[in-house]
Amino acid sequence: MILPRGRTLLLPASPGFIWGSLLVALMLGLLPLGRLVWMPDVLAVVLVFWSIHQPRRVGLGAAFLFGLALDVHQASLLGQHALAYAVLIYFAIMAHRRVLWFSVPAQALQLLPLFAAAHAITIALRLIGGGAFPGWIVLLAPLLEAALWPIVHWLLLAPQRRAPNPDANRPL
Numbered sequence: 001m002i003l004p005r006g007r008t009l010l011l012p013a014s015p016g017f018i019w020g021s022l023l024v025a026l027m028l029g030l031l032p033l034g035r036l037v038w039m040p041d042v043l044a045v046v047l048v049f050w051s052i053h054q055p056r057r058v059g060l061g062a063a064f065l066f067g068l069a070l071d072v073h074q075a076s077l078l079g080q081h082a083l084a085y086a087v088l089i090y091f092a093i094m095a096h097r098r099v100l101w102f103s104v105p106a107q108a109l110q111l112l113p114l115f116a117a118a119h120a121i122t123i124a125l126r127l128i129g130g131g132a133f134p135g136w137i138v139l140l141a142p143l144l145e146a147a148l149w150p151i152v153h154w155l156l157l158a159p160q161r162r163a164p165n166p167d168a169n170r171p172l
Contacts, residue, residue: 011159011160011161013160015057017159018050018058021046021050022043022046022050025042025043025045026066026069026070029041029043029073037138038137038138038144040147041115041118041119043070044088044115044145045149045152047066047089048089048092048111048114049156050156051063051089051092052095052096052099053096055096058089059093062089063085064082064085065082066085067082067083068081070082077125077129079125080125083121087117088117088118091117092111095110095114104150104154105150107149107153108146108150111145111146112146115141115145116142119138123138
């Protein structure tokens with residue numbers, strides 16, 4: 001693949017760093033912040049990031065298991081987040097080659113409908129299960145997740161940007 005002008009060649013991502021970042025995102029999702037429906041889902045953003053950048057390492061199985069862990073912790077309908085994360089990651093993997101050609105703000109705009117669809121799935125399952133509608137403030141969560149995308153992109157690609165053995169004779 002030919003890199004677009006201005007992009008640097010990245011080092012491979014360490015599997016320990018990938019799974020560590022996913023576990024940190026899960027721990028952020030487990031923080032007792034109350035039942036704020038407008039809070040962005042950091043775990044969903046990190047799952048989408050790794051499924052776009054490393055689709056062979058983070059896929060549907062990981063998304064489903066992380067979703068089940070979140071369902072068990074929140075005592076919500078079992079499978080609610082698991083289904084939403086699986087659908088989210090499925091469409092992220094389908095679009096990962098196209099998304100990578102855009103700039104980071106344009107990537108956030110491309111991913112906004114995916115984040116909105118994941119929240120729509122969880123709300124629909126909650127309503128089918130007999131829950132109450134959380135209000136229109138829930139529309140703020142996908143917007144905040146798309147706004148988090150550049151920050152997550154910068155943080156998670158930072159370890160890959162360094163040169164392994166820099167010297168004056170090697171241009172890369």
